[in-house]
Amino acid sequence: MRTVTRTVTTGLSDALAPVPAPPTYGLGCLGVLAAAVSIGTFLGGAIGGKWFSDGPAHEPPEFSGWHLSPQDLPAEPPPAYEFLGWISAFALVAAVLAFALVVRRRAAFTRITRRRHHAEELWSYGWYCHRCGTVHFADAPGEDRNPLSLQRFREKVWERGGYGDLAAQQRAVDPARS
Template sequence: MRRTGITCPGCDRDDLVQAVPAAYLAGRDAVTRRERDRDGDMRTVTRRVTSGLSDALAPVPAPPTYGLGGLGAFACVVSIGTFLGGAIGGRWFQEGTAHEPPEFGDWHLTLQDVPAEPPPAYEFLGWISALAFGVAVLAFAVVVRRRAAFTRITRRRHQAEELWAHGWYCHRCGTVHFEDVPGEDRSPLTLQRFREKVWEHGGYGALAARQRAVDAGRS
């Protein structure tokens, strides 16, 4: 690590002081390695690796997870599958239903020609399809709402990033301080306190209490 000329107010040294944006980016990397799949064949896999320090120095909250989107997609597949199964097996859309009695004048009609009542399972597939469709719609609605809420909350993230860019992290002390920020002194801050200040500047400081910065230790 190159000397920056910026000293840490805690230890009064500059050999392990790094700009917060640099420390944040240094902890985010893509790692490629060879590993075996389920069939035992070797394959190349690239994974995103993020250090604890990089997470703690993030200028914005972590976006909401979209696991419900997977549930919605699965429910959608179930809805379509059960609907098609019921429509084909139960012959829901064919002309002439099992409830239509044979005409008395048609003496050629035999018992074999009378359409049988569809098994109850086919009727039950319709209810399963409708229920799965409702679950899919609800899951997708929740995902869209969460995404819109996150976008709305972080609309002032550029203001948070302006303050964040003036932070300096000391790998020896494990603290952050600000340089050349009007209204902010050079007092060393814990990772959590630094997060609170930055996120409050962006208008989403309340989330700092729920997404707490984990002390990643000192180098």
């Protein structure tokens, strides 16, 4: 036997959320991929191109007299690994930029939601009437008892938290109408 725990989020719980949805971190996955490409191409170039060896990467063939014998010539020219260094550098820059954007987004979300406790306090006074599809405040100080639409409830709660301007961007969707 095993126990599986899952978080199920409904449209109604999304509409009544006391805070906006946090930013996604798909860009961070792209940064990890770019970092892996950077490391892989650097190691491939360093090992294959012998970038850190003491002597030249490819020794010139030895002369036997004034002419070269066919045995002295290599069968095919050695591959050039310099392009791997450029790929590694570009991938490293992409990884650093991706990680910087993820950190910046996370810091901005934290800064925006720093007054979340005020929003959650007002949110705790609200109750949803499933029959009429509206939200009411029960004994909330400074709030009237008129029924509110899901969007209006979101606006009031998010304004209390200091991020009410996001309510217009992230509209509450009525689950009964969708």
